Amino acid sequence: MTSAIMTQEDKFIYYILTEDHPYGSKLFYAGSMCYLKKQTYLHYISTDISSTRFWRFTMVPDDSAVTMNVEILLPLEKKVADLLLAISCPHERLKCFLEKLALDSALKAREGQRVLVDLDQHTFPGTIRYIGKLRNPFPSGLCPIYFGVELQEGGVGKGHCDGTYYGTDYFKCKPDCGLFLPCNKLQFVAPPEKSKMKREEKPKAAEDVPVKVGETVGFYVDDGYTRGVAMAVYKEGSNWMVKVCPEEEGTTDVFRDIPMDSVVKEELLSSGVVDTDGGLCTQRKRERSKSPEDGEPRPAALDVNSLVQIDLSPGSCVTGTIRWIGYMLKTQRKMAGIELDEEKGVCDGEWEGVRYFTCPPKRGLFVTLERCQPDRRFQGNDGTFLESFECGGLDTPEVQSNLPPLRDDAAVNLLRGRMRGIQGHCNSCYMDAALFSLFSCTSVMDSMLFKPSLPPDRHIQRILRDKIVNPLRQKGFVAASSVMNLRHQLTEKGQCSSFATSEKDPEEFLNLIMHRILGIEPLLKLQSGKLKEQECFCYQIFMDKQEDLVVPNVQQLVEHSFLSSDLKLVEIPSCFIIQMPRFGKEYKMFSKIIPSLELDITDLLLDSPRECFVCGGVATHECSACFKDKMFADSGLKQYCDSCCRQAHSHYRRKTHQPTKLRVPEGFSRGAPQESVRVPREKMELFAVLCIETSHYVSFVKYGPERESWMFFDSMADRHGDESGFNIPTVTLCPEVAKYLEMPVAALAMEQPRDMEGVAKRLFCDAYMYMYQSKKMALYK
8 A cells, every 4th residue: 555655756766876887888977877666775785685785776767777886876865866867968967966055056946046047158147937847757757857047138039948848838038038957057046035144244235335346446555545456345244345456566466455445436436536645636547448338349359268368457467368258146247257377366267156167276357348358469569460460470489398298177278268279371270180189188199209300300300399299288379380380391301392382181291291201100000811011100991881880980980991901900009090981071971970989909900819709708710791790780890719600600691601710819728718718908099080171170189088078179260350360279178079979879860960069060070080099009109
């Protein structure tokens, strides 16, 4: 009787994974969710089976059964599980679960509550209009909980609906002002009655606080009057205080904490009359540019990733990159969050408990957007962009100290933004993309920089090392003049006279500089049947059209190509550069290709131990005909041990197959028990992808271990000026790539390129060259 009225919440116990968990051919990422029945849970903990710590769970939402160690799991309340299930990315889901304060705020949220919405790297105010499900529950009883939000102020018109989702009205708002979002896309503003402060300590409403962050104020210092910029407004006990950067100090390293009542707000200063020195009135003109409200337009449109400078006071200017634009909790005007180039800020992108962006400590600053001006380092004296730029307009100083590649947060902090990466000029994109891919975030090809070279070629090596690679790793920017210098040198050394002006292919550049000039050892050594060993630097995939490969991955393409050409790798390469099957720059054999984050080359190696794909023992035979047999798995070379080979080829359809004998290396003798022999797997990791669209090369670089750790580089992303202008190279983060990497192949095949988020379409649809590395072999080569 009790079980008949048991609720779903009573039936199941829910968990979240804290570590990645491989299971068979699948990998469940940290942040994935699972559950088991309560009766099963009670059975586990009440019997001896609990001593194993390995329990059987059901995964959400595909309901697959998986055995896992309970020590990598944390339990979830059902209401928490419902909130987290709406977050599609497992990594972000786990991050949200571990941020307890944010999760608690989401659980306590109510309709009508104010929120800040993270949207396209901007933050906009909004109001919660709906909290609940948008679909029927899963068999597990879980149902994703979304927040229906009405965007307001600067977010008006940036939504996707009017409160309707797939024909169902959940709330009402103006068209394109509504959004349905998971909790991790919102920053919750506590209602006044829920505030943790005592009633007498509550902050004043935004319109009652006379001074805002970023505004100019006046105040007395040692009986003298001066001006400064409000860097922070906070409450100390019952008194409001303003942290001010005084303009006479000439530096943002010196701040003064002044009571709110002792400062004069900006509007009074702009009137031109201030009472100082016991009644003596002094006329002061404002020295900063007028805002748009004063009738003068801002000199240039600024957005996230724009390079800007802020004049804090005469003689005190800071530069940085806009990382966020939007409205803060206590401001009425649009604000900009700046990541400064130096440690002259006041925060790390978080302000009053709300994180707007992330940067290193003391590098974050918030100012009103109109205080930002385009960085003069990339402008002429008259405020217009350089009118004369013929590659020499900007120069990259030599950096002779050798620097390691950039990884993780260091890569993001130094490379992300405009005027980052390698600046393009005059059809140089093929070289810009190749150099950025090979040297920004990996050291696998650093041997090119240090290998002893002949005297005539040392100059080229020095340009590559000291004018391109080291500046890229130290400053995050390389001017076009450095690449043009290298192109001129290659034109002189090579047999082609147009390297400095014409459009080339990346493989043409790599073959020239690696082989004919620097003379490094070939990256690949291949053998086809009994023929002589071949050497090359890049591998071009050649294959017939495979009707069954609609959306192939790189692993499948390489295996098909090696099998059709009867090729084997003589040794494990340190770097494996693979060109995709296409004819010229226009025709692509496949509309989409899935990047294989790992390339398993075990079965591609000559005379290497192989694993029987049926029983896992040491393989003694390989069958190319079985590789194409649809009765077997869709991908993977087919090799067998003796017994499995006889059994597989006893079928009448495979009796005509002619398996090839494999050489079994010493140490993997056939007499040894197969269960005691473990065949090692040799895998290479993807570190970069070059893509081409309409004759323009760009690159994607993997800068960290997370699936979302991708950055996109375009050496000619933007341009200022006409023929005499110059290109603006840009590096942007593209975590949206992970979403499509995790998507089932069938769903990815149906995905329309124009509907894919961000720049993901270019990675999956325009791939030209994949670059893999073996960190183990890079130590020796």
